[in-house]
Amino acid sequence: MDLSNPAKNMLRYFSISNPNFCLNYLKSLVFPTFSPIPILNYNHFHLKPTSNPSYLFVSSTGSSSIYSIRHPFSQSSQSSHFKNCNGRRSQRLELGLFTSRSYCRHISSSLTVSYSRNFQFCNEGIDTFGPYATPKQVSEIIQLIRDSDSEMESKLNSMNVSLSTANLIEIFRVLNCDKVRALRFFKWIEHVQPELYDNFDICSLVVDNCGRLDDYEEMRALLEEFNVKKVCLTEKAFGFLPVMISSKASTRKHIRRVVKVLNEVRGSCRVSGVRALIEGFSVLGSFEMARYVITNTEKKVSYYNILIGQMCRKCDFKGVRDLLDEMRQIGCEPNSQSYNYIFSSLFKKGEDDGACNVFRDMLEKNCPPDAVTYEIFIHNFCRLGKFSVASQFFDDMVGRGIQPRPAAHAAFIKGYFNLQRYKEAHEYVVGSADKYKNSSNMMYSLLASLHDKNRNAVMAKNILLEMIKKGLKPNISVYRRVLKHLQIADREDMASSLASGLSSLSLHSTKESV
Template sequence: MNPPKRNSPPNQPQLSPKASYRSIGHSFDHPSFSLHGQFRLLSVSSSDQTSESENIAIGKSGSNVNAKQISGIIELIRSGEDDLELKLNLMGLGLSVDSLIGIFRFLNCERISALRFFVWVRDRNPSLYKNSDVCSLIIDNCGWLDDYETMLCLLREFRSDCICLNEKAFGFLPVLSSSNDSIMKSIRRVVELLHEAGGSCRGSGICGLLTMLSTLDLFEMAKFVIEITEKKASYYSILILEKCRRCCFSEACDLLEEMRQFSCDPDAKTYNYLLSALCKHDRIAEACGVLEEMKKKGCPPDAITFEILIYFSCRLGQLDAAIQFFDQMVSMGLEPRLTTHAAFIKGFFHSRQYDKAYNYVVDSGVKYKDSGNMIYSLLARLHHRNGNLITAGNILIEMMDKGLIPFFPDYIKIMKQLYRSGRTQLAGDLKRKFSRLRSESGLSKFFTYCFVCVVDTSRLSTSVVRLHHNIIAEKKLIQVSHARELACSHQEVPTDNPMNESVVYLHEENGL
């Protein structure tokens, strides 16, 4: 592959600001080609060691896409031939999201229009077209080409489909601007387009812009965005989160004070960023000071505030302090989350206070019935991992005697190991009680409890896996529909990003 040139070759059609993206021979509403199911999304595999340009484009790609084929796609797009779409069809490749991201990034760096390729992707697979990263990178592509008219057209299309943008949409801004005045002018122009597009693109786009600027340590530019848009807690929270990630705690506190000066009082989510960052660096005393400040300033802590303090206290072996935080939380009428229970159970367990861990599970199973299934299963799992096989089996039997359905992977692992170790009577009791619960419980409820956190279903029967996937897909569909309704109504859109949960630490350590 020849070294890429900075400018596109003469035979590549260039999209001027006057050329709408609808004029390239494709309507977004009328796909030009049909592959009759030939195009498919493939699983991700590791990237190949390739040339520099190929490495940019490859990332992680589908199993039938190699470096040479990716390079071929890039060269086809670079050439801008009239039959580009037909040649892409004939290649018969299945591109993953990761390989698409790599291709778009390479095209953006080379300032090559990716519009026709984007439309082709949209026609082949709508799920890829609606991917936030892919849509953000085509906006970035328009920015590299200074094609703001096409950018606005795309933003309007994304708004109609309730598609959200992220920080990848604005990578061109700091690179193409030679001075602060220049970047501020470009930022203002982009913000105006986001306002004009409205809907999901406006809110998510501004948050993405703030995230990008903060990540690049361009905090003054990020403040400029807030100044020309709106002074609101969710915008400042993005800056505070990045300051906390950099351990710039005093500067994060300065931002909190700045918020108050503009009558933009921080909420619990904003404080939680600072709390979790302090706790991650074992500065628990300072975190407690932040908690007291929240109360004095009239900002009531939420369940996650206390969970952060409980989690890190348990991790440091300070279980008495964790219990005090728990008591404060309950006295405020806040119900502990499942991950809060997990922090206590693991805290007691790892400090070898097995009786206290058991008593906590029994008491919490009575007080917080919705958590009973998972906390009993977690305790059984911990004993199983610690080699206490009989104890783990007895815990599962006890929970099933109370009508609680165990987490299926824990049940099946413990039962099989009991059989293998010769504890056939205990294993038989487990199997009988599990079968009884299955027959007494509604099928949907039974599988919802059994598979709520399943990751590896490779050893389950096809029918069980299919039912599990249907249940999970239905839950995700409800969440996506809710998010789109909020986006279309100009409200804040919840995502799976930790920012919406206000939790910076990792919950996987809790085992849930």
């Protein structure tokens, strides 16, 4: 009985990590009725996109991310949390022989075809049981698709290569530029590597392929299928629009056709598709067309905020002012996020006075600032060394009943530290730790970390011991790093003192819990 090289590699791996699996696998080849791995039901696993909360400086959304995953059958897989190719968390899979959080939906379909095609994952840099396609093989695949050979699928199978996300994106980009129909290849991917079939960017490129071929019926059918899987479109879905347009009238015509399809299919594709359209035109600087999309869909603040964000990146502040006036005229009041884009851009240009003027205008227009608004001002004024002004914004935030988040405290600590005002940084931590207990561990740990990175492990140790005496547990990574640097500097006495302090704190916490 001959086995393919990928299958041999798989057997070698499992013969070490799980001899029983290896034995059962061989039995399954000799006795087809024996099934060592239960066939998985695709419907058992309902995947939901994870949220990506924005941080201090809000950025426009729309594009998806590809996350790296570790090998699903490693020894640490049972305790690790994996994400599939779309950054979505998989539910726990009970596979009988082992338990894994990896993305394994495709195993059931491929087991009955060939063991050498199992366990193919889309992410770069992970262990696989099959080589990734070389640039030459990618070119051969593109040519096979061009030829539209009746045996295309079998020829692709015979190549016995894995396709990475980057491979597929390159293939679809070439096919789309040359207006070569790619749907048949996309369906082949669904059966061979379904984890790639669900990738948001790849799904979007297939929609783009339909658009370039002016096949809106096929586009509608695809979007309905994507809705079932909760696929969210990215800006790659509508790359055909700038290519096909020759005038404003032509552009509006194509926009209406796309919007009509999105309105018909609704669901996740409609929501993400409209945002992708607006963002795509905004990135290109075609704000008029972006406004036209909003006019033909829905006049929402979140849609206008996409335009505001892109205008601020291009420093088109006059355009932003006109857009704010336009929003108010139609009863679509700007919100704090609208202004946060402006504040961030003004500070980046060094116009802190201008940011303060816009802040006053924001209050006059009865638009309440949020925590991010205040963090932008506090961060930038601390960076500039204007701590009195930063404190005024901090006090105003507290006065409005907004609880300071860790980012606000970190701005003061880093601001003082970067200006080598170490005493004031320490005084801020001591003065704020008791008042804002939810952030006290973070503040002490941050200050210790900054001293340690400044090659002052002794001071970092003192900060950690100070917080330990107050019953605060330091950030474990900061603690370990400081301990290591003390040991490297031959300060074993200090390292021992720090370790004893943390040990006594842990022991005290254990007694209290009992």
